[in-house]
Amino acid sequence: MISFENTEIAFKSKSDKDLKRAYWLFKMVGSPSFVKFGKWATNASFKAHLPINGIVKATIFKQFCGGETINECTNTIKQLNDFGIGTILDYSVEGKTSAEDFEKTTNEIIATIEKGKNNPAIPFAVFKVTGIARFGILEKINNPENELTEAEKKEFQEVISRVDRICKKGFESNVPVFIDAEETWIQDTIDRLTVSMMVKYNQKEAIVFNTLQMYRHDRLQFLKEATNTARIGKYHYGIKLVRGAYMEKERDRAAQKGYKSPIQPDKLSCDQDYNAALTYIVDNIDTLALCAGTHNEESSQFLSKLIIDKGLQRNDKRLYFAQLLGMSDHISYNLSNNQFLVAKYVPYGPIKEVMPYLLRRADENTSVAGQTSRELNLITKEMKRRKLK
Numbered sequence: 383m384i385s386f387e388n389t390e391i392a393f394k395s396k397s398d399k400d401l402k403r404a405y406w407l408f409k410m411v412g413s414p415s416f417v418k419f420g421k422w423a424t425n426a427s428f429k430a431h432l433p434i435n436g437i438v439k440a441t442i443f444k445q446f447c448g449g450e451t452i453n454e455c456t457n458t459i460k461q462l463n464d465f466g467i468g469t470i471l472d473y474s475v476e477g478k479t480s481a482e483d484f485e486k487t488t489n490e491i492i493a494t495i496e497k498g499k500n501n502p503a504i505p506f507a508v509f510k511v512t513g514i515a516r517f518g519i520l521e522k523i524n525n526p527e528n529e530l531t532e533a534e535k536k537e538f539q540e541v542i543s544r545v546d547r548i549c550k551k552g553f554e555s556n557v558p559v560f561i562d563a564e565e566t567w568i569q570d571t572i573d574r575l576t577v578s579m580m581v582k583y584n585q586k587e588a589i590v591f592n593t594l595q596m597y598r599h600d601r602l603q604f605l606k607e608a609t610n611t612a613r614i615g616k617y618h619y620g621i622k623l624v625r626g627a628y629m630e631k632e633r634d635r636a637a638q639k640g641y642k643s644p645i646q647p648d649k650l651s652c653d654q655d656y657n658a659a660l661t662y663i664v665d666n667i668d669t670l671a672l673c674a675g676t677h678n679e680e681s682s683q684f685l686s687k688l689i690i691d692k693g694l695q696r697n698d699k700r701l702y703f704a705q706l707l708g709m710s711d712h713i714s715y716n717l718s719n720n721q722f723l724v725a726k727y728v729p730y731g732p733i734k735e736v737m738p739y740l741l742r743r744a745d746e747n748t749s750v751a752g753q754t755s756r757e758l759n760l761i762t763k764e765m766k767r768r769k770l771k
C-alpha cells in the first residue's frame with residue numbers, strides 16, 4: 383500500500399524559505415477569525431485602491447497560484463515537471479457577464495491548450511462553462527420545458543460555439559480538456575453540452591472530460607447510464623471524479639425552494655459512492671478515462687491499489703490523479719514518486735480577479751474545515767526533519 387507519510391518526498395521541491403512561508407500561511411488561515419479579518423481587509427484595500435498586490439502576491443498567491451499570466455507560470459510548470467507532476471493551467475477569473483469577456487476567456491483557455499500542445503508537462507486543459515456563458519442562460523436551458531426567446535437562442539448558440547472551439551482545439555492539439563462541474567441547477571445543461579462534444583471528439587480516446595460530483599446521490603447511477611450510452615454510441619467518456627464544492631449552497635437552495643436535496647445524507651455515503659465510482663471506472667476503462675480530483679488520502683490509496691490489483695499499468699494515460707497547487711503535496715509527490723500519473727491544477731490570472739478563488743482556498747483551509755491541521759502537521763514534521771524548528 384502506498385504511503386503518504388514521507389514528507390521528505392512531499393516537500394522536496396520546497397526550499398527552506400518556501401516551507402517557512404507555507405507554515406506561517408497555513409497557521410494564519412487556520413484561524414477563522416484571522417481569515418474573516420483578512421477577507422475584510424483585502425476587499426477594503428482593493429476598494430480603496432491600496433497597493434496590496436505585492437503582499438498578496440508574495441504570500442497566499444504564491445502558495446496557491448502559478449502567476450498572473452501563462453508565461454508567469456513557467457517556473458511552477460517546470461518545478462512540478464521536475465518531479466514528474468503535470469500542470470493543468472486553470473484560468474481562474476470569475477464573475478464575468480459580457481459576451482466580450484466570455485470571448486476573451488475562451489481565447490485565454492485556447493491559449494492554455496496551445497501551451498500544452500506537444501508538451502508532456504501540461505497533460506490537460508480545463509475550463510468552467512460559467513467562465514464563458516451567462517449563468518442565467520445555462521439555468522434556463524437546464525429545464526428543457528422552458529421556451530427560449532430568439533435572443534436567448536442566439537446567445538446559447540454562441541455558448542455552444544465557444545465550447546466547441548475549445549474542445550476542437552483540444553482535439554487538434556491532442557490536449558484533453560476537463561469541463562468543471564458546477565451547481566445542479568445548471569449541471570444538466572453542462573452535461574448535455576459535454577456529451578455533445580464527446581460524440582464529436584472522443585471517437586478514438588477521451589479528449590473531452592465531464593466532471594461527476596459524488597456528493598450527489600444520483601451520480602453513481604448517472605455514471606452507469608453514461609457508460610452504457612457511450613458504449614452504444616462508440617465514443618469514450620472522460621471523467622474527472624470529485625466529491626463536489628457547493629454542498630452548503632445546494633442544501634440551502636433545496637431547503638429554501640422546498641425540493642429534495644441532491645446531496646448525499648452524510649459524508650460516509652459520499653465517500654462510499656466515490657470509491658464505488660472509482661471501481662466502476664477502472665472496471666470499464668475500455669470505454670472510460672479517469673482523473674481522480676481529490677485530496678482524500680483513503681480514496682487516493684484505494685485507487686492506487688485498484689490500479690495495481692487489476693493489473694493495469696501505473697503510467698496508463700487513462701488513469702490520472704489530480705490535486706490543487708499548494709495543497710496535499712504529500713499525496714501528489716508520493717504518488718508521482720511511485721510512478722502513478724499526477725497533475726496539479728495551477729490557477730492563474732490577474733491578482734484581483736483570482737481573489738474569489740484564493741478566498742475560497744482560505745475558507746477551505748480554516749481549522750473548522752479541518753484541512754489545515756493536516757497541512758500544518760505535515761509541514762511541521764518536515765521542518766523538524768530539516769532541523770528548522
Ligand SMILES: Cc1cc2nc3c(=O)[nH]c(=O)nc-3n(C[C@H](O)[C@H](O)[C@H](O)COP(=O)(O)OP(=O)(O)OC[C@H]3O[C@@H](n4cnc5c(N)ncnc54)[C@H](O)[C@@H]3O)c2cc1C
Pocket residue numbers: 561562563564593595597624625626627628629645646647648649650652674675676677678704705706727
Ligand atoms: C483537481 C481537482 C478538481 C476539482 N474540480 C471540481 C469541479 O469541477 N467541481 C466541483 O464541484 N469541485 C471540484 N473540486 C473540489 C472537490 O469537489 C472537493 O470540494 C474537494 O476536493 C474536497 O474533497 P476531497 O475529495 O478532496 O476530500 P474530503 O476532504 O474527504 O471531502 C470533502 C468533501 O466531501 C463532501 N462532503 C463533506 N461532508 C459531507 C456530508 N455531510 N455529506 C455529503 N458530502 C459531504 C463535500 O463534497 C466536501 O467538499 C476539485 C478538486 C480537485 C482536487
